[in-house]
Amino acid sequence: MKRADMRIMQHRVILRVISKFLIPFILLFGLYVQWHGDFGPGGGFQAGVIFAAAFILYALIFGVDKTRQAVPAWITRGGLAVGVLIYAGVGVATLFLGENFLDYNALAHDPIHGQHLGILLVELGVGVTVCCAMITIFIAFTGRGRK
Amino acid sequence: MITDHLVVLQIIIPLMAAPLCVFIRNANVTWALATVISWICLAISITLMQQVMATGEIIYELGGWAAPWGIEYRVDMLNAWVLVIVTSIGAVVTPYAKLSAEKEIDNDRLYIFYAMLLLCETGLLGITVTGDAFNLFVFLEISALSTYVLISMGKDRRGLTAAYRYLIMGTLGATFYIVGVGLLYMQTGSLNIADLGNLIPDIADNRTVQAALAFMTVGLCVKLALFPLHMWLPNAYAFAPSVVTVFLAATATKVAVYALVRVIFTIFGGVDILEAVQISDVLIAMAIVAMFAGSAVAIYQTNIKRMLAYSSLAQIGYMILGLSMNSVLGVSAGLVHLFNHAMIKGGLFMVMGCVVYRIGSAKLDDMAGLGKQMPVTMGAFVLGGLSLIGVPLTVGFVSKWALLQAALEKGWWPIAVLIVISSLMAVIYIWRVIEVVYFQAAPAGRAAVKEAPLMMMIPMLTLIGAAYYFGIDGTTTMDIAGRAAEALIGGLK
Numbered sequence: 001m002k003r004a005d006m007r008i009m010q011h012r013v014i015l016r017v018i019s020k021f022l023i024p025f026i027l028l029f030g031l032y033v034q035w036h037g038d039f040g041p042g043g044g045f046q047a048g049v050i051f052a053a054a055f056i057l058y059a060l061i062f063g064v065d066k067t068r069q070a071v072p073a074w075i076t077r078g079g080l081a082v083g084v085l086i087y088a089g090v091g092v093a094t095l096f097l098g099e100n101f102l103d104y105n106a107l108a109h110d111p112i113h114g115q116h117l118g119i120l121l122v123e124l125g126v127g128v129t130v131c132c133a134m135i136t137i138f139i140a141f142t143g144r145g146r147k
Numbered sequence: 148m149i150t151d152h153l154v155v156l157q158i159i160i161p162l163m164a165a166p167l168c169v170f171i172r173n174a175n176v177t178w179a180l181a182t183v184i185s186w187i188c189l190a191i192s193i194t195l196m197q198q199v200m201a202t203g204e205i206i207y208e209l210g211g212w213a214a215p216w217g218i219e220y221r222v223d224m225l226n227a228w229v230l231v232i233v234t235s236i237g238a239v240v241t242p243y244a245k246l247s248a249e250k251e252i253d254n255d256r257l258y259i260f261y262a263m264l265l266l267c268e269t270g271l272l273g274i275t276v277t278g279d280a281f282n283l284f285v286f287l288e289i290s291a292l293s294t295y296v297l298i299s300m301g302k303d304r305r306g307l308t309a310a311y312r313y314l315i316m317g318t319l320g321a322t323f324y325i326v327g328v329g330l331l332y333m334q335t336g337s338l339n340i341a342d343l344g345n346l347i348p349d350i351a352d353n354r355t356v357q358a359a360l361a362f363m364t365v366g367l368c369v370k371l372a373l374f375p376l377h378m379w380l381p382n383a384y385a386f387a388p389s390v391v392t393v394f395l396a397a398t399a400t401k402v403a404v405y406a407l408v409r410v411i412f413t414i415f416g417g418v419d420i421l422e423a424v425q426i427s428d429v430l431i432a433m434a435i436v437a438m439f440a441g442s443a444v445a446i447y448q449t450n451i452k453r454m455l456a457y458s459s460l461a462q463i464g465y466m467i468l469g470l471s472m473n474s475v476l477g478v479s480a481g482l483v484h485l486f487n488h489a490m491i492k493g494g495l496f497m498v499m500g501c502v503v504y505r506i507g508s509a510k511l512d513d514m515a516g517l518g519k520q521m522p523v524t525m526g527a528f529v530l531g532g533l534s535l536i537g538v539p540l541t542v543g544f545v546s547k548w549a550l551l552q553a554a555l556e557k558g559w560w561p562i563a564v565l566i567v568i569s570s571l572m573a574v575i576y577i578w579r580v581i582e583v584v585y586f587q588a589a590p591a592g593r594a595a596v597k598e599a600p601l602m603m604m605i606p607m608l609t610l611i612g613a614a615y616y617f618g619i620d621g622t623t624t625m626d627i628a629g630r631a632a633e634a635l636i637g638g639l640k
């Protein structure tokens with residue numbers, strides 16, 4: 001089964017070469033959408049999906065097993081949890097700084113810098129969790145029946 | 148001061164504990180964490196209740212953004228009451244969960260179970276605490292998604308189809324709700340529940356607003372499993388792991404009822420919507436059909452978890468009946484039944500959890516002769532059953548008495564009679580169990596059955612005991628429910 005898959009894919013030279021060529025750019029675009037989110041359209045949700053799309057493309061062309069080598073289960077599982085913790089952690093940090101939950105003004109001396117920093121961190125948390133969730137869901141469906 | 152932030156801590160403590168469980172991955176440590184967290188949540192909700200009683204409504208602005216632009220959490224008597232219900236059930240369920248979950252869930256996935264249990268509690272508390280209609284939807288989804296996972300975690304593979312069916316129905320319900328919120332936002336430009344309550348009276352004749360009410364009511368009725376929209380509930384409760392059933396039966400539908408109360412009496416509170424568009428007739432009709440259909444179907448069940456699930460449908464009928472009476476007495480009867488039914492059904496499902504733990508089955512035939520072998524557990528079932536029927540000195544009596552009074556106050560004699568008749572139907576299905584358990588001999592082939600372990604027995608007896616404590620002294624609970632109802636109905640005038 002696995003070997004047959006690979007044999008088919010070995011003939012798809014164009015697919016393999018083009019996807020290898022595209023994947024870095026997809027990742028880069030994902031990062032752009034992530035970090036540009038507080039100035040323009042974008043943010044953690046979109047960036048997480050785009051970033052995960054690169055891994056999903058890799059899985060489509062090179063198979064689930066190789067993708068799992070690139071992102072082992074512990075990374076996606078950990079990422080799912082870390083993202084939530086980053087988001088809630090920012091909120092708790094503002095609590096400790098004496099403001100309301102998620103009041104970013106408390107994060108820096110200048111409230112505007114605080115707002116920037118806060119939204120950046122929160123979006124990072126969102127991005128990490130969304131990306132890991134997309135990869136986990138894709139692999140859970142395509143990896144069915146394998147062990 | 149930390150006391151200023153209790154409202155938000157109520158949500159973020161269980162929310163942050165859930166991902167921590169994923170890192171810890173050790174079943175015992177995650178269980179201990181979940182137990183500690185659930186007790187902290189209970190302490191917070193009781194403190195909030197005291198604060199509300201002492202100083203009135205608590206308002207908390209998330210991120211320092213003022214409402215109606217920002218999201219605010221708003222706790223009044225009603226929220227505080229529901230918070231106490233959810234957290235106290237959570238605090239009793241987690242100690243109980245350890246042994247039961249070890250038996251019924253794959254042991255290498257136990258940490259996910261506790262993470263999901265905490266997330267589910269987060270979602271339910273979030274629905275209760277939030278003052279924002281859209282934020283309510285978000286928490287509705289958090290609780291629903293974690294519930295789907297919880298239901299499917301058992302070793303019984305029928306749980307998978309039950310979870311899938313609930314996923315379809317629950318998603319439909321939530322979608323209906325959010326369509327309603329969208330329509331309201333279109334007309335008012337606000338998502339804040341209190342703000343909506345002020346804006347809607349001026350535009351209550353608007354077709355879009357009325358469509359919004361219809362969407363929200365139907366959506367939430369799916370979530371709370373009112374009669375014709377209940378199809379997801381019996382299998383979900385019957386085939387979920389026992390602990391999950393205990394937690395869901397005692398909390399999930401109650402919180403959905405709370406959300407419906409918020410929609411009807413706060414968002415549409417300014418226009419007395421039950422009278423204005425006459426949905427109270429529809430709700431009353433569905434509630435009465437639920438009372439009878441639920442009880443009648445319960446009588447014919449062979450799986451006792453399924454039987455109790457159908458009985459829950461009937462009990463939801465009582466709650467909705469009370470609410471749709473649109474009077475202080477009626478609403479307070481409905482609200483007090485939220486608490487009372489949570490304790491009764493939580494206790495009864497815990498009994499079934501103990502039975503499943505010992506004999507591995509919830510079928511009535513397999514339970515023959517258990518009365519002698521598990522005297523305490525089965526005694527608890529009898530006591531819980533009496534409370535479900537509504538015998539005096541039990542919480543069931545307190546809420547049914549309140550409901551009868553409310554019906555008589557309106558002069559609705561036929562409905563009062565129907566309440567009594569449907570209560571008597573509970574005698575039949577409880578008696579069926581008692582007969583098999585006490586008067587039939589144990590099947591010859593079965594090995595000796597021991598009494599349930601102490602760690603499961605104590606939470607079970609706590610809930611059943613509470614069902615009697617608050618039945619004998621019903622003034623505290625009736626007082627709180629009455630004050631919450633007055634605040635809600637007061638919004639009408």
